[in-house]
Amino acid sequence: MIKSIINQNPKELGSLTLAYLGDALYEIYIRNHVVALGGRPNALHRKTISYVSAKAQARIIHYILPSLSEEEQAIVKKGRNAKSSTIPKNADVIDYRYSTAFEALLGYLYLNNKIDRVEEIIKSAIEYIDRSNNDEQRK
Numbered sequence: 001m002i003k004s005i006i007n008q009n010p011k012e013l014g015s016l017t018l019a020y021l022g023d024a025l026y027e028i029y030i031r032n033h034v035v036a037l038g039g040r041p042n043a044l045h046r047k048t049i050s051y052v053s054a055k056a057q058a059r060i061i062h063y064i065l066p067s068l069s070e071e072e073q074a075i076v077k078k079g080r081n082a083k084s085s086t087i088p089k090n091a092d093v094i095d096y097r098y099s100t101a102f103e104a105l106l107g108y109l110y111l112n113n114k115i116d117r118v119e120e121i122i123k124s125a126i127e128y129i130d131r132s133n134n135d136e137q138r139k
Contacts, residue, residue, distance in 0.1 A: 010111035015082035018075070019100045022107030027052060029122045051129050054091035057099035059132070060125045067124075072105060079104030 010018060030051045034044050050056060061076060068076065079101035088096065109118045 008111060010108045013107075013111070015075075015079040015100070015104045016084060018105075018107035018111070019079055019082070019103035020107070021110060022103035022105065025106050025110055025118065026057075026103060026122065026125075029119075030126075033126055050133055051126065054088065054095040054099040056129055057102040058095040058097075060128060061098045061102040061105075063128050064121060064124055068105075072109075075105050075108045076101040 027048075030048055031044075034047045034051070037047065039047065065073065065076065080097045082097075082100055082104070084096070084100065091099070106118055106121065109115075109121070
């Protein structure tokens with residue numbers, strides 16, 4: 001039988017583990033959003049990248065930071081400071097750390113069963129990226 005991670009205390013998990021879970025969670029929400037927009041698989045993939053890249057997630061965390069509680073900001077700081085043994089070749093180190101912070105926050109909230117808050121943050125992230133993408137297209 002597979003043990004449910006929901007029973008795990010998020011404060012006992014490292015930031016990178018929280019980020020690992022948050023990454024998967026965010027990816028599911030974004031894929032759902034992008035598929036709802038419609039399009040061919042290759043276009044869906046390109047659109048998904050505009051939401052899930054390290055650069056996009058770093059921009060998102062800076063955007064939402066003022067709206068986070070002290071507890072959430074502490075998780076972001078912990079996630080940002082986590083030492084990863086690898087950095088993707090297509091990501092800036094600073095962006096990667098902030099994207100890890102964003103993902104750690106989502107993982108932490110999920111494990112605390114704060115699904116409404118997860119969805120509120122992801123909705124805000126989607127709206128922010130959509131506005132940014134529209135602004136870029138107008139230029």
